[in-house]
Each structure stands twice: as structure tokens, then as C-alpha cells.
Amino acid sequence: MMQLQCPYCGVRDEMEFRFGGQSHITRPSPEATDAEWADYLFNRDNLKGVHAERWYHGFGCGRWFNVLRDTSTHEMLGVYRMGAPRPALPGKDGETP
């Protein structure tokens, strides 16, 4: 069971959180084409390596935040608030898609 660093509460067990999928998905305007809309609804990266993803501390502060996690090793490489840009990871950026 993983441990996550909630930016508001500190280190907690995975079971206090809910996974919210890939971060930094931009919601298109209602004028988007069907293809653009479908891409937003359904298509996500499925990568091996550093993944920026959202987590929700449901059994805690009730806040959403972003996590950088290595999907192959479950290494937690960073935590940042919702709306903040993805931080650069020295030496790790080569693995990002």
C-alpha cells in the first residue's frame, strides 16, 4: 500500500485517498469538435515512467492535489497543488512522454 504526501495534511496511507486520473487535462470549450471532445473524454496517457496525476484526500482534508509518480516503481517524485504547473524533475524529464 502506497503512502502519499498530502500537501495539506502530511504523509498518509493510500487508503485515505482516491485516485483521480491524469492531471492537466484541459476541458475544451463547448465549440470543440466531436473528435476533440472525445479526446478529452476518453483518451489518456498510459505510460511507464513519471506520471502527473490527481489524488483526492477523501478521508482527510477533502482536497484535490497533484502527484508525480513513477508508474513502474511507485516512487513519489513530487506533490503540488491543484492549478500549479507541473514542476520540472532534474534527471527525470527524459522519461516523460
Added chain:
Amino acid sequence: MSAKCAHAADGAGAPAKVPVQPARLAKGGLIDRDAPLEFTFNGRRYHGYAGDTLASALLANRVRVVGRSFKYHRPRGVLSAGVEEPNALLEVDAGYGSEALVRATMQPLTQGLTARHTNSWPSLGWDLGRIVDFTRPLWRAGFYNKTFMWPGWHWYEGAIRRVAGIGRLPAAPDRRSYYHQNLHCDVLVAGSGPAGLAAALAAASSGAHVVLVEQDREPGGTLLFEAGRIDGETADAWRLQTLHRLRQMPNVRLMPSATVTGYYDHNVLTVHDRVDITHPQRAVERFWKIRAKEVVLATGAIEQPLVFAGNDRPGIMLASAVRHYIVRYSVTPGCRVAVAANHDEAWRTAFVLQDHDIDVPLIADVRSEPGEAVLAEARRRGLEVRLAAAITNTYGTKGLRSIEVGTLAEFVDGTRRDTSSVRCDALAMSGGWSPAVHLYSQAGGRLRYDSTHGCFVPDRCRQRVRVAGAANGSFGLGAALREGHAVGAAAAEAAGFATTARQYGHAAEADDYPVSPLRAHRFSSADRQWIDFAHDVTVADIEQAVCENYVSVEHLKRYTTTGMSVDQGKTSNLNALAMLAQLTARTIPQVGTTTFRPNYTPVTLGAIAGARSGELYAPARRMPGHAWHAARDAVFDSYGDWLRPAFYAKVGESREQAIRREVLSQREAAGLFEGSPLGKIEVVGPDAAEFLNRIYVNNVLTLKTAQVRYGLMLNENGVVLDDGVFTKLADGHYLLNTTGANADRIVAWLCEWHQCEWPQLELLISPVTEQWAALTVAGPAAREVLAGIETDIDFSAEAFPHMSLRCGLIEGLPARVQRVSFTGERSFEISVPADAAETLCQRIERAGAPYGLVPVGVEAVLVMRLEKGYLHVGSDTDGTTNPFDVGFGAIVDRKQTDFVGSRSLRRPNDQRVDRRQLVGLELLGGSAPLRAGAQLVESRGTGYRSVGFVTSACVSPTLERTVALGMLEGGLARKGDVVTGMDEGRQYRLRVVSPCVYDPAGERING
């Protein structure tokens, strides 16, 4: 073997009352000879001693056959002395309920224990299932795909399934208690052999919090039975001193009788703890989740069998197990014990046997050049040794009587010469050692093949784990102590502790036995050479798999089922993949291993469930008015998480009669219904209206204070997610009602949209479901009933129209009253602080008595909503239903601004007119009970095509006929059509009507 052994105790030295244990040695062992215990096996009474396992006690009584094998029903005896046991799987009742497939080698002997064999009928001695052994060509790997193909597998399936499987489920209730516990520690050490003890001591002396987990009830691992001296003392003396020191340290938790069963992400390990299981009065199993900063695996190694014809006969045992039984339990597996090995280490067994005055007729080693030290020692002792020799066959029906040994070179060309027969009643065999790398592998660790020792060893791992001793491929006492100390100190340092301790415990290098097995070749009938004893997989099965091109180790495993039984291949996987490598001319590392998965040893389902069984399995939520309902004979049922009154049973009433009475009472007079589980969410803030306008399909901005509006929520895919009403309490303050089952989910969902998509909107989302009880007074007499309670709210039609809210005091309580209805009657939903629910129920009941008010349960409300044609999200909708499908197209079209799901509704597929759409269905001819799930069909060719289905149906007490809702292709345009319904072969004619069949004009609701 009938001859008496000279060494056996024959009762001498034991208290006179205790019956003879024929294979018990006269002295020694870690057993308490002053504490005899009685037990039964297959109904016969036997005796053992405290300190015995069930297996050692059976061997002490020379019970050689303990079970029948899984497939061929061959007689089998105890193979091992530990967790790896594939044969001695018994049904055991130690006083707290029967348990199937208990490893006799791990079961502590207790007074009055009863054990029974598995997998033999009619008796253990005479097993009809043995016919499978004599017809074995029929039952090779994959037999069910081949042998039983004509006329069809299904002809045989029933009979085969009946004999397949092993063990019986216990019929009596389980009397054990189960708990889950959590623990954090600095260093967790798995295994308490020499490496584990050294590691625990090194780590603990730094002050680190150390947990030492040992699967045996007695810590010590191999120190319990191996010779060797540490710091000039016997291994056992050093073991006791070390344990004493550890027990003195407050920062050490010693967990015996507990197995680390799984290694998960971020250093979480699970431990199955059975330390209290032998106390019938308080039999407890615990399942621990331990998060360790650092982990030391000192899990030792598991000895592997040799592969030869007839290697499964009772009396053939792993060499280390023979030493284990003799030294620790003072039990000999036989009177004449031969030794067969492919490495030096196993020769020790012969020496131990001889030291205990047990005949050793032969040491057979497949190598031509064994180590000089063991050869010299054997010569010194005058032991018969045959080199380059292998066992070619074994004899004895109910246990080993003799073995046939040949010289290896002579079998290379397939001819048999110079084989000789050796009389013996037990055989100690060793095909090398396989480190217990299971946990390391579960942790994500990679393995490496060590060709010197012929086994897989840990290589590298991302988790914070270290390995010491035999588990690391470092065999020998001296190596275990050295490596254990180094790794324990390193782990403590990594956890932030300074270590200064010098190594405590050194062993002479002479104790290090080089283990370098040479694997045996194939030289006799393949289908008599067992690879996997537990699943009866032979070399012939592996050959067959290879023949059919199952050459990936993962395919081999699944095709032959090798390593898939209770023991998970602890004594078979290495031999299976070595055989696969040999047959496919590859190296063992090229073949690789299968994946190691939790759990390392079987964990009882009870331990996994913990306390979550019975009433605690899914604790029900009770409404604030629960006691009031119970006092009125409510029949409770589960609705989502909630326990709610389904109906109120009057004496002599059936369920249907009660529901009918409640419906008619509310329609004609008044009903009181508790709807407290209804989701209640407050949204407060300057941007609350804007936020909700983006969430609801309906327009929120035009709602005035104290007005209530029906609202529909979609997910971003345009699918109906939830419905309910929303109320404007004040500017920037809204109350949302959701369906009871979705209350928590909708809160989280709203938070997600606010925090992740529109964080710039200023608002707070606050779930208040538990804070308010909701009591609905409904029916034509509702207003008269409420006139009888103390309130400052004006309930008159002019002052309080339908779909509005009034706040005030009711019986002195702050109350919010919404005039909304789910049943089609004049209806007031009163919310008061939750702890006042019971009081208010009583007051309303008293005020309503003159008007015929009755309590109304969930079932009656659901009937009334169906008569009214109101949507029930989740019953009438599914994961494909959009708002057009359920008749809300006009609302969607009216809304000019964007909302969640709106873009999806413009996709061509969402706009199709032939989608399944919600309609009312009227049963033509009679009032037969139609059921939800019945299909709506139309003829196509010679058969039918489904064009929809019934989503809700009931016999309406009000209308005296069947009313139903259903989803029908293009249904909105088919009013008046007659369609065919089909329900389990019966056909119905149904007319498509408007969903609302009761008071369509809404006169009652608005009156």
C-alpha cells in the same frame, strides 16, 4: 518394516502411563516428555508430547501414510518439516472448529486434537480413487481437453468435478476470533534463524524499533536442529541467550507463530499471526499490516527434492527434515535411512543419523567428485558411499521398503546394468536449496540465477529491503551470522540510528557447506518421477507440455498446474523449470521463474475478513427515527447503506397487503414517511449560483429565494447521474437534495469540479445529510394534520405553494419545510435537527391520528412514485441514459449556457431518435405481475429482437392494474403502440402510454 529398531524408546524413560511411541528416540529434543498429549488421527488414538507438531507426533507413532495424492490417489507420507509441506495436508480440529488442508508440519500438537486424512475414499488404506493411478495415461496434463472430448466434455464434467478438488469445508461454525492490527516500525526482520537473530540484535542495539517475525512457534530457524558451534557454545545455547537478550529490549517486538505473507508497495508487509490459536478458550488469529522503514529478509531456503522414479513413496523425506525430526523432536523417520544427494551439505544427514545410532545403509551422490571433507568424514565413519549413483526406482506399497540404485553413466545409453537393491525404510533426499525469495520478489525485486548453488537469489530491488543468509544464497552458519549482523546494522542506520555494536556470534568456517548441486538426468520412466507432489505433476507431464510447445514457464505452470497447489510450488517450481530447461535445451536463467505472488502461505479467509463479518460485514446506517419505526413494527430492509422501514406489518398482513394499505391510506388520508437518508448538501458563497448553473441541466440563475426546483445532474459524458430538488435559501446560499444512495458521491463530485476545474469560483460545499432528519407528511389531509402541531409556519395553499420552502419553528425546533412530492400528493417535507426526529414523529403521529395518518415505508413510496411516473435514477436509468431519453429534452434545449455534460449531448449518437427512451407501459388484459427486467421484443425473421425492457413495474393499488415504466427504442414517438413483453417465456401485450398514469394534471399535488 516390521523389525524393531534397537534405538527406539519402547516406553523406557517415559512415564509409565504414556503408551509407546515406537519411533521416539530415548532422549533429547525440544519436547516436554513430562507433558504427554493425546490426539486422534482417522479415529485412532495416539500420543505425543508438548512441543510436537502434528507431523512429528504422527511420525513418532510411525504413521507413515498420512494422505492420498491429489490426482493419482497415491499413498503419501510427510515430506518436510515446515511450511513447504505438499503431502501432509490434513483436516484438523484443535478445539476451535475444523479446518481443511492444514499442514501437519506447522500444526502444534494440542491435547484432544483430532485429525483426518484428505482425499481418500472409502478409507486411507483402501482408496477407490487409486484407479486413476493405474489408468494414468488417461490423465496427463490437459486431459480434460483431450481424453474426454467424445462425445463431449460436458458428459464427464460433473463426475470429474466431483472428484476434483481437495478437502472438505467445515460444517460447524468457526469458533475463532479474527482481528486486524496495524504497526509501524523502523526495522522489520522476517525470519529468526541465525541470520535473522543476528540482524535483529544488530538493529535493536542501535535503539531502533525492531519487529522480528517467525513463522514457527519457536524462534531459531535452523538453530533448532542443526549442529554447529557459535562463540564456542552449541547453536541452541546461543539461540536461547540471544532470544533472552532480545526479550529484554523494550524496542523489540518478537512475533512467533506469525508468517510474513505479503510484501506490498512502500514497505507494507502483511503478517498472519496465529500465536493464540492453540488456546481453545481464546483462539485468535490476527492479520497485521506493518509499515517498516527498513526490511531485512532472513527467510532462509527451502530444500528441493531429487527427481527419480518413485520419489513420492512414504518414507522419502527431505534430508533437512530428517535432521529436523531427529534433533528437534527426537523422532526418527525410519530404522534404516539411506541418503541421496547431489551436494555436500546433505551428507550431514547421514552423520546426524549415525550419531543417533540409526542405520545408514548408503549415501548415494549423483556427483562423481563430492567435497573432500564430507568424503573423508564418511570414510572415517565407515559409511557406505556410492558416487555417480542415482536412484532408479523405489519399492513398498504402504511405505518405502527398498530402493534401487544404479551408476549414472550406465543410464546415459539407456541400458540398465549393475543396479543394486538397498533395503531401507526411509530415504533422506536433497536436490539442493532454493532461497525463499518470495517476499523479495513480491517487493518488486529482481532475481539472478546463481549457477554455483543452482538456485535463484535476490539481485536488486527498489524498495528499502536487505537480504541475509540462506535467503540471499549465502549458505552456512558463519555466513548467516556475518551477513545478518551487517544487514541489520545497515538497516538501522538507514532508518536513522547510529550503530556501534560489534558482531555478536561467530561460527567457525568449517560449518559452511558448499552447496553445488548437479541436477539428475532422466533415466527411468518419466511418469513415475514426481515434480510436484501436491498436484501430482510428473516429468511426463512436463514432457507433454514441451511436446505441445508450452515452453514458456508461465504456460508450463498453467498447462500442467505445477506449483499451483496449496504449497504454491515451494518444493516443485525449481525442479519444474530445471526440467523445462533441460527438455528445451536452454539454461535455467533463460527459462526464468514464474511470478511470486502473495500470500507466501495460505491465510484463512477469517483472518483476511478480520472483524468484518456478521453484523460488522457492512454496518448499516440507521435513521434518526429508527427506534420510532421499530416500535411501530416496521419491517426493515437495506437500501444502499441504510436500514429503512420497507413497510409496517400489522398482525395478519402480508407484505403486499401492508404496502397496499399504506398506499391507499396516503392517497385517501395522510402518511408519514422518514426520508432522512436523502442527500442534503449546502453550497454557500458569492459564486454558488454560477457554480450550480454549470452543474445542473436546469437553470439555477432564475430561481428566487424560497423557491424549489427539480434538478438533473449529468456526468461529462452526458449520462444522467443524479436527480433531486435544489432550493435557494438566500442569495448565495443553496440547498441541494440528492438521492440517498448518491449523497456522498455527489459531494465528492462537486468538490472535484470546484477544486479541479473552477477553483476561481468562491464557494463552500458542505454535506449536511446527517445533520437533518427529513419527515414527509403527505396526502389530502396533510394540511389538517399539520394544523395540529405547534408552528409559526403558514401551511395554507396561498401562503405555501407547491415547490417552495418555508423556514420557521415546529414544536420549538428550527425547521426547513419544502413542499415537494415524490408520490403525487400534497406533501410537506419537514427537516429538523436529526436528534429531534423521534419527538417530531410522535407529535405528528398524535396530530394525524384523527385524520387516519399512517406510517409509510419505502416500498409504498416507490409504488406511488411509479403510479406518478417519476424517474428513479438507477432503476429507470443506467450508464447510457441521457436526459433526452427520459423526457427532459425541453429543459436541455432551453438552457443557453454550458453545463457538465452539455457538449456530449450534441454528439450525433446522443441525438438519435431511435435511442431507448422512457415510456409508460399499460398491460392489456388483466393485472398479471409484470417484472422489471422483462424484455420488450419485436419479431424479426423467425425470432425476436429486443427493443427495450421494463425498468419498474408494480400492481397499482390505486388504479387496480399493472403499471410499468420501460426503456423502448424510439419510445417517445410511439405513444399508443402495442408492444410485446417477454418474461421467462411468458408473453404480454403492452400499450405504450405516458409515464404518469395517476393524476396527470397534478391537481392533487398542487391542491
